[in-house]
Amino acid sequence: MSLQASGPRGPQFRRPIRSARAAGDVRESHGGRRLATGITIAAGIIVVAHLAHALAIAPTFPPGPGPWTAWLALAAVVAIGALSRIVSRKLPDWLYVFLLVGLAAPVWLDVSATAGLLHLGVTPTAAAAAAAVLMPVAAIRGARVSLAIAIVIGVILAVAAVLQFETAGRNTVTGLAVAASAIFPVVLIALAIRGFRRLAGRELDLSLVQSTVSTPRSAVGMRASEELAQLDFDAETLLEDVGSGRIAIPLPAEVAERAGSLAARLRVRLIEGRNDTWLRHAVTESAYLSHRVAVDDPAGLAGLLSQEQRDGLLFALWLLSGARQKSASAPLAIQVTCRESDEGEDGDGDGQSFMLSIHVESVARRHVDPATWDAVGSVGTHDVIVGTDSLHIDIDCRVDPTITANAPAARAAARPRGS
Amino acid sequence: MKRIHKERDRVLRSLARVTGMTGAVGALACLLVPGTATNLELAVGVILSLAACALITIHATRGALLPALGVVACSLTLVAVLGAASVLDAAAVTAIAISGGVTAASVAISLVVRADGPLLVLALSGASVITLGLVAITGHDVRSAAIVTVAGWAACASLGLWFDRAIARTSARIAEVGRAHEAERLASELEARQRQDARVLHDTVLATLSLLAHSGVGVGVVALRQQAGDDARLLRQLRLGAPIDNGSTAIFSPESDDDVLGTTFESVRQRFARMGLDVNWHGASRLALPKDTLDALLGALGECLENVRRHSGVNEADVTVSDDDRTVRAMVTDAGHGFEPEAVAGGRLGYAESVVGRLHTVGGRARIFSSPGSGTTVMLEVPKP
Numbered sequence: 163m164s165l166q167a168s169g170p171r172g173p174q175f176r177r178p179i180r181s182a183r184a185a186g187d188v189r190e191s192h193g194g195r196r197l198a199t200g201i202t203i204a205a206g207i208i209v210v211a212h213l214a215h216a217l218a219i220a221p222t223f224p225p226g227p228g229p230w231t232a233w234l235a236l237a238a239v240v241a242i243g244a245l246s247r248i249v250s251r252k253l254p255d256w257l258y259v260f261l262l263v264g265l266a267a268p269v270w271l272d273v274s275a276t277a278g279l280l281h282l283g284v285t286p287t288a289a290a291a292a293a294a295v296l297m298p299v300a301a302i303r304g305a306r307v308s309l310a311i312a313i314v315i316g317v318i319l320a321v322a323a324v325l326q327f328e329t330a331g332r333n334t335v336t337g338l339a340v341a342a343s344a345i346f347p348v349v350l351i352a353l354a355i356r357g358f359r360r361l362a363g364r365e366l367d368l369s370l371v372q373s374t375v376s377t378p379r380s381a382v383g384m385r386a387s388e389e390l391a392q393l394d395f396d397a398e399t400l401l402e403d404v405g406s407g408r409i410a411i412p413l414p415a416e417v418a419e420r421a422g423s424l425a426a427r428l429r430v431r432l433i434e435g436r437n438d439t440w441l442r443h444a445v446t447e448s449a450y451l452s453h454r455v456a457v458d459d460p461a462g463l464a465g466l467l468s469q470e471q472r473d474g475l476l477f478a479l480w481l482l483s484g485a486r487q488k489s490a491s492a493p494l495a496i497q498v499t500c501r502e503s504d505e506g507e508d509g510d511g512d513g514q515s516f517m518l519s520i521h522v523e524s525v526a527r528r529h530v531d532p533a534t535w536d537a538v539g540s541v542g543t544h545d546v547i548v549g550t551d552s553l554h555i556d557i558d559c560r561v562d563p564t565i566t567a568n569a570p571a572a573r574a575a576a577r578p579r580g581s
Numbered sequence: 582m583k584r585i586h587k588e589r590d591r592v593l594r595s596l597a598r599v600t601g602m603t604g605a606v607g608a609l610a611c612l613l614v615p616g617t618a619t620n621l622e623l624a625v626g627v628i629l630s631l632a633a634c635a636l637i638t639i640h641a642t643r644g645a646l647l648p649a650l651g652v653v654a655c656s657l658t659l660v661a662v663l664g665a666a667s668v669l670d671a672a673a674v675t676a677i678a679i680s681g682g683v684t685a686a687s688v689a690i691s692l693v694v695r696a697d698g699p700l701l702v703l704a705l706s707g708a709s710v711i712t713l714g715l716v717a718i719t720g721h722d723v724r725s726a727a728i729v730t731v732a733g734w735a736a737c738a739s740l741g742l743w744f745d746r747a748i749a750r751t752s753a754r755i756a757e758v759g760r761a762h763e764a765e766r767l768a769s770e771l772e773a774r775q776r777q778d779a780r781v782l783h784d785t786v787l788a789t790l791s792l793l794a795h796s797g798v799g800v801g802v803v804a805l806r807q808q809a810g811d812d813a814r815l816l817r818q819l820r821l822g823a824p825i826d827n828g829s830t831a832i833f834s835p836e837s838d839d840d841v842l843g844t845t846f847e848s849v850r851q852r853f854a855r856m857g858l859d860v861n862w863h864g865a866s867r868l869a870l871p872k873d874t875l876d877a878l879l880g881a882l883g884e885c886l887e888n889v890r891r892h893s894g895v896n897e898a899d900v901t902v903s904d905d906d907r908t909v910r911a912m913v914t915d916a917g918h919g920f921e922p923e924a925v926a927g928g929r930l931g932y933a934e935s936v937v938g939r940l941h942t943v944g945g946r947a948r949i950f951s952s953p954g955s956g957t958t959v960m961l962e963v964p965k966p
Binding site: 194196197199201203207208210211214215219283333336342347351353357358360361365366370373374376377381388391395398399400401402407414415417418419424425428533 | 584585588589592595596599600603607611614616617670671672674675678679683724725728729731732735736737739740742743744746747748750751752755756758759762763765766767769770772773774776777783786787789790791793794795796802805806807808809810811812813816817819820
């Protein structure tokens with residue numbers, strides 16, 4: 163019988179998961195929906211412009227339906243898409259595929275209706291508008307497919323224009339411009355969506371990591387604390403089963419082994435983390451800092467920093483790691499080192515200080531956001547040494563022990579209670 | 582200015598740059614079609630397009646207003662220069678349309694989010710339309726160029742505006758998630774600390790788990806069951822955060838209270854008695870020590886006694902507690918096998934971490950006196966406050 167099955171499961175520890183879910187929520191639904199609305203409006207403007215263009219050139223069409231069958235086909239596809247989106251927020255994949263394939267109808271009708279008319283200045287309109295319809299699709303369903311379809315439409319229009327070069331002559335330029343107008347808006351929207359996602363992701367990451375700033379001098383970290391709770395719970399379950407006689411004594415080998423591994427892991431978790439600080443957790447938990455920043459702080463000195471100093475340091479690291487690197491081949495790397503000052507503790511006893519140095523590889527000073535220096539300044543007085551393709555910042559961090567002693571854990575460690 | 586707005590402006594300006602560059606290059610490409618422009622027009626066109634490219638790049642990197650206005654001025658000048666020609670062919674009209682509706686309009690993306698942005702964009706788009714109107718007065722048909730210009734300005738402005746709104750909503754939501762996450766972190770940090778602080782509890786849990794890992798051999802079944810049940814109960818109390826006010830409080834979180842200290846020693850004694858090791862207590866049982874120091878001393882003591890129980894081969898140990906002005910000493914003595922400290926002390930992680938490391942964190946130390954066949958004495962020292 164396995165340990166999990168033998169006892170009732172206790173409360174689930176899902177804090178980080180919950181935070182992660184909320185984080186995903188931010189990017190997908192809230193801001194993203196507004197952006198999609200804006201993109202839909204922009205797409206609408208472009209479609210209306212193409213329609214106006216169609217009205218302007220309609221008189222030059224030879225007698226017949228002109229561009230209007232293609233426009234009706236486009237209206238039908240858009241109407242089906244819009245209606246089904248109103249009915250249910252989430253369209254099934256097959257309907258999406260159907261609608262995207264359906265866009266071939268206006269493109270084909272328009273290209274065949276305008277074929278051989280470019281010398282009169284008649285260009286496709288509904289086909290280009292069909293590409294604009296892909297803009298909101300890019301916002302809602304991901305940019306890649308929309309971009310590919312828009313490029314296909316653009317290429318079709320360009321080929322159609324080039325094929326008429328013999329008769330159209332200089333008007334081919336207009337035809338090619340219409341082809342470009344099918345592709346460019348979708349490209350721009352794809353860039354906008356990527357920029358928005360990236361921005362939201364970075365801000366969210368910073369906001370989550372900033373919560374480390376308010377932790378006590380030494381911090382366990384969210385994952386470790388969850389694991390400790392889980393280990394305690396597993397131990398409780400096992401001991402409970404032994405105590406109540408559900409597990410026989412002497413123990414089955416499998417359960418004995420489980421008890422041994424539980425004890426080993428629990429021992430590690432109880433000992434570790436005494437010198438881990440908010441800085442280490444901030445770097446580890448951040449998707450952006452973790453593969454750029456290395457922290458060397460064996461004594462946990464960063465934990466002595468006040469909340470403002472921590473805010474400044476975290477933000478400075480943030481800005482530095484976002485700086486443009488000199489070349490793509492040499493990745494940006496930041497090394498943070500904390501060392502006791504040479505003088506040690508001050509004689510007057512009203513404060514102590516330590517040296518914190520930030521070494522940034524492959525970044526030029528002019529590429530560093532000026533706000534970085536304000537942030538560094540709030541940590542302590544600093545010197546900057548500029549190398550050929552690196553930066554070295556030495557910060558003299560003055561810390562007030564009475565401030566850090568206010569933190570609940572630091573109090574127990576630093577100030578003896580009682581007599 | 583909020584930082585997220587800075588980031589927002591950076592993204593918008595880079596979008597504006599992509600748009601403006603595309604427009605300037607596109608218009609220039611139209612002019613380069615043979616026969617579209619006179620040499621003079623072409624020269625002016627090249628200069629204006631390059632200037633527009635340079636200015637939109639400067640605007641994208643610096644964010645200043647003036648280069649953006651320069652972009653509009655360059656492209657509208659190009660529109661006017663081309664429109665001044667007596668005959669407009671298709672390529673020239675396309676160049677005019679691109680200049681007015683793409684190159685000039687590109688700045689709307691980044692300018693519209695400024696405080697005076699909507700008015701500014703309205704004025705600039707108005708200027709574009711008026712320029713086209715001037716071209717139309719000379720008798721050219723620029724309807725399609727006018728459509729492109731109006732649509733370009735409107736689309737760019739709406740992209741910028743809604744991007745801004747999306748960022749505002751996201752920023753509020755991010756702040757909310759951040760606050761919630763901070764609360765979660767403080768709670769989990771506190772919880773972890775409580776668990777780590779419950780060292781004496783974990784010492785007994787670890788001892789019991791170690792017994793179980795050896796299948797509980799060598800200990801009475803009833804005693805082991807009792808011990809496991811007690812530990813499970815304490816763990817549950819720790820998990821539920823319930824106040825523990827019976828005798829086990831001492832194990833759970835010893836206070837530097839004289840009475841509690843005695844109870845704590847007693848509970849350690851009882852624990853080992855249940856597992857078959859009699860501990861004889863000598864000396865002071867009333868000590869005022871800070872909680873951390875006491876925890877460390879008791880924890881180290883428990884580890885030493887566990888070592889005696891497991892390795893010494895005897896079922897009796899003596900603990901002598903004494904103190905002077907500065908130090909509290911606890912001596913754990915047994916008359917068992919003994920060992921060669923040189924051979925063992927360094928290599929055994931358990932001893933190094935659980936005894937030495939523990940005392941070290943509170944400024945104390947441990948010394949071992951032993952030789953094979955003559956028992957073992959471990960001296961534990963912690964400083965007094």
